[in-house]
Amino acid sequence: MPETVLSVADLSSGYGKAVICQDVSLALCAGQITCIIGPNGAGKSTLLKTIAGVVRPISGSVRITGREIAGLPASVIARSGMAYVPQEANVFRQLTTHENLTMGAWTDPGRAADACARVYAMFPDLEPLRRVRAGNLSGGQRQMVAFGMAMMLEPRVLLLDEPSAGLSPLMVRQMFDIVRRVNGDGVAILMVEQNAIEGLRIAHRGVVMAAGRVALEGSAESLLTSSDVSELYLGTRA
Amino acid sequence: MSLQMIVNGLVNAALIAPPAMAFSLLFGILRFPNFAIGGYITVGAFAAYTLNVALGLPLPLAAAGAMAFTALVVWGAHVIVFRPMEGQSAITLLVVSIAVTLILENVIRLIYSADVRGFDIPLQRPWKVFGARITPEQVEIIVWSLVIGVMLHLLLAHTRIGRAMRAVADNPTLAAIRGVNAARVTAFTTALCGALFGLTGVFAGLDLVIEPLVGWNLTIPIFAAAILGGIGSPYGAILGAVLVGLAEEATILVLPSTYKIAVGFVIIAVLLLVRPQGLFGTAEIKK
Amino acid sequence: MTAYLVSMGTYVGFFMILALALNLQWGITGMVNFGIAGFYALGAYTSGLLTVKLGVPVGLAIPAACLAGLVLGGAVALLSVRLREDFLAIVTLGVGEMIRLIVLNEDQITEGPRGLRIEARPFGTVIPPEHYPLFYLGLVAACVLLTFVICEAIRRAPMGRTLRAIREDDVVAEVLGKNVLRHRVQIFAVGGFFMGLAGALYAHYVQNISPEVFMPVVAMFIWMSVIVGGAGNNRGILLGAGAVMVFLEGTRFVGDFTDALDAEKMSALRIIAIGLLLIITLRLRPRGLLPERKFHVSTD
Numbered sequence: 069m070p071e072t073v074l075s076v077a078d079l080s081s082g083y084g085k086a087v088i089c090q091d092v093s094l095a096l097c098a099g100q101i102t103c104i105i106g107p108n109g110a111g112k113s114t115l116l117k118t119i120a121g122v123v124r125p126i127s128g129s130v131r132i133t134g135r136e137i138a139g140l141p142a143s144v145i146a147r148s149g150m151a152y153v154p155q156e157a158n159v160f161r162q163l164t165t166h167e168n169l170t171m172g173a174w175t176d177p178g179r180a181a182d183a184c185a186r187v188y189a190m191f192p193d194l195e196p197l198r199r200v201r202a203g204n205l206s207g208g209q210r211q212m213v214a215f216g217m218a219m220m221l222e223p224r225v226l227l228l229d230e231p232s233a234g235l236s237p238l239m240v241r242q243m244f245d246i247v248r249r250v251n252g253d254g255v256a257i258l259m260v261e262q263n264a265i266e267g268l269r270i271a272h273r274g275v276v277m278a279a280g281r282v283a284l285e286g287s288a289e290s291l292l293t294s295s296d297v298s299e300l301y302l303g304t305r306a
Numbered sequence: 307m308s309l310q311m312i313v314n315g316l317v318n319a320a321l322i323a324p325p326a327m328a329f330s331l332l333f334g335i336l337r338f339p340n341f342a343i344g345g346y347i348t349v350g351a352f353a354a355y356t357l358n359v360a361l362g363l364p365l366p367l368a369a370a371g372a373m374a375f376t377a378l379v380v381w382g383a384h385v386i387v388f389r390p391m392e393g394q395s396a397i398t399l400l401v402v403s404i405a406v407t408l409i410l411e412n413v414i415r416l417i418y419s420a421d422v423r424g425f426d427i428p429l430q431r432p433w434k435v436f437g438a439r440i441t442p443e444q445v446e447i448i449v450w451s452l453v454i455g456v457m458l459h460l461l462l463a464h465t466r467i468g469r470a471m472r473a474v475a476d477n478p479t480l481a482a483i484r485g486v487n488a489a490r491v492t493a494f495t496t497a498l499c500g501a502l503f504g505l506t507g508v509f510a511g512l513d514l515v516i517e518p519l520v521g522w523n524l525t526i527p528i529f530a531a532a533i534l535g536g537i538g539s540p541y542g543a544i545l546g547a548v549l550v551g552l553a554e555e556a557t558i559l560v561l562p563s564t565y566k567i568a569v570g571f572v573i574i575a576v577l578l579l580v581r582p583q584g585l586f587g588t589a590e591i592k593k
Numbered sequence: 594m595t596a597y598l599v600s601m602g603t604y605v606g607f608f609m610i611l612a613l614a615l616n617l618q619w620g621i622t623g624m625v626n627f628g629i630a631g632f633y634a635l636g637a638y639t640s641g642l643l644t645v646k647l648g649v650p651v652g653l654a655i656p657a658a659c660l661a662g663l664v665l666g667g668a669v670a671l672l673s674v675r676l677r678e679d680f681l682a683i684v685t686l687g688v689g690e691m692i693r694l695i696v697l698n699e700d701q702i703t704e705g706p707r708g709l710r711i712e713a714r715p716f717g718t719v720i721p722p723e724h725y726p727l728f729y730l731g732l733v734a735a736c737v738l739l740t741f742v743i744c745e746a747i748r749r750a751p752m753g754r755t756l757r758a759i760r761e762d763d764v765v766a767e768v769l770g771k772n773v774l775r776h777r778v779q780i781f782a783v784g785g786f787f788m789g790l791a792g793a794l795y796a797h798y799v800q801n802i803s804p805e806v807f808m809p810v811v812a813m814f815i816w817m818s819v820i821v822g823g824a825g826n827n828r829g830i831l832l833g834a835g836a837v838m839v840f841l842e843g844t845r846f847v848g849d850f851t852d853a854l855d856a857e858k859m860s861a862l863r864i865i866a867i868g869l870l871l872i873i874t875l876r877l878r879p880r881g882l883l884p885e886r887k888f889h890v891s892t893d
Contacts, residue, residue: 120483121482121483122479122482122483141482142479142482142483143481143482143483143485143486143487143488144485146482146483146484146485147485152483154479154480154483157477157479157480158480159477159480160472160473160476160477160480160481161476161477162472162475162476163469163472163473163476167469167472170469171469171473171481171484171486172484174470174484174485174486175484175485177466217484338679339679339680339682339683387872390876391875391876394875394879396678396679397619397625397678397679397682398875398879400625400679400682401816401820401871401875402871402872402875404627404813404816405813405867405868405869405871405872406868406872408810408813408864408865408867408868409864409865409868409869411864412861412862412864412865412868413861413865415857415858415861416858416861416862416865419857419858420857526683526687526690529683533680533683562698564694564697564698565694565698567690567694568687568690568691568694570687571684571686571687571688571690571691572687574680574683574684574687575672575684575687578673578676578680578683578684579672579673579676
């Protein structure tokens, strides 16, 4: 059994009085991809936001390599070796590509120069755009900037909120390739994906969320072949 | 337009450019038009007056003291008044900021009365440049305004805190996700802007007069410059200040000079109606 | 003492009308107006100048002042439909200051800072002078009541619901098929109408008006009334306006009892106190003393 890098236990959170996530528990093992699927409004994005500290938890625990981070502000969690890529507004539109990447190394500025070189090597398309404002980039380029920013400090855990949202089919495939490549380098990834089949195909484990709770959990393979899941959430009949 | 009017217009511009940039920076982070800047400028003018006239310090030293004191006041107002009200609507905060200006203005009236004052500096003969008159103080204001513009640019574009200021203004949530402590950045921004408002108070005392309404009378031209430049864009604010400064002088050609302070309003109204994003507002176009 | 109370009551009335009008614009429809002093001045000078310079009877001059407010309100609303609310704040403040500047500078017409002397008074020739203040209090009270009834009727009417929908979210209201623009313009105009009325009533009461009365700080007092009273609630507004005026006037008394503070210092202290009270109220009771009753449960 590989080491658990991220463990969530009985986590509840929401906005004001509305509870969105209820008693969610899940674990992410080192080097693995876990894909969270489920219908709209199931609380998938809110779960990621809560883990990242953007939404305050009501109760429960979140541990990164054994260290409790639940309830800490996002700016502190940013130093825990976990990087989160939100679904929307995930780049600084007024800053250039290069400045965006530099912001990814905010907590350890000494590493910024090397890290930028590494990210440009990972996304060669970004290199010529380094002086362009992120707001003027295409959707796919922005997604690369967002991803690159998160990869700057070589996180152990990556939280991805719908990395394929709004991308063209070609870009979607590229994006999943990148996710797999990053994972191949040993980064554990917790990913929310609307594109459930594609998401589960590259994942090791899958979590099905419904109405704020974990409805089903298992290996990605078993979920892909489970008739319940395919009927309910994958939009296909087995 | 005569050379004299252009000179006067540039002096106006130099006076309102730094606070317009500061207003823009504050707006970027706090997201409401802060009417308290009038009170802050007045505080700066009177702080410098007290240090210069009552305590006999030379003006540059008094100006530095006034900047520090105003920075403290602005930061204090942020901590005591505005930060606890975070999340309230822009209008509520706007009403509160007017209240802050009224309080500061009247505290000063209480202490100093409404008399018109000036700094204790030797009267200098204006210089003549191609027939246009300009006082050495006005030259100083223009030079310092330029220096401040360059320094602010260097700060925003090439320093870590400057990048953080832009990042927080752009997307505070993402800035937090990347580890930026927004509270600290905001505190720095308020103090920096406070120092600029303080300096504006000193300049206003040099070029105009020192009285409790000095800041209020500058508020609208400053708003006009910042809105003209595309609110939230400090560089636009400089251009906006030049246009407002020249426009104020140009009005004198057609209207009595008593209407000068209305120019700002007219510019704001017309501009907001025609181009709500500002003249130089950043439209996102692919290059 | 009675005379003093009557006079204070009359002033409270002016404040109540202004505050009800602002509540209509902001409390119910969510459109800010920081140019209240300008509307107030427009009403005062329209009615005053019509009687003084053109010899128009008071009975026509006061309605004309109301109409002037109505037209200005409609025009401001129409011109600023596309504005974000915080920018509307700046534009309205500008309109207010412009009116004050015009009054101040066009002194061939307005007498400027010397002040405009107004002889005409409603029923001035019929009512004996010794009863006149009491009569005027009654007249103002009737106007307050009328304003209150109309504002309440607007709030309760189906239109009121639409207005609140506009306040909460104009995109939603637009989707619901409500004509947002028309309602906004109408309400801003009606608010202007009542502010004009307050101005005219003030002009014929003090009989000597000058621009320094119409400083932007007036807007602050009225905002204070609405915020303290509870935006959206007309009864609360009456209470708020009363409380603010009693506070303003009451502190005048304190000045009479101490020699340490001259009139100017006293007025500075009063404004400081109002500012502090406003901030404290917004901190402790952001919805006012008598908050508006919730009309729907937010679902987001």
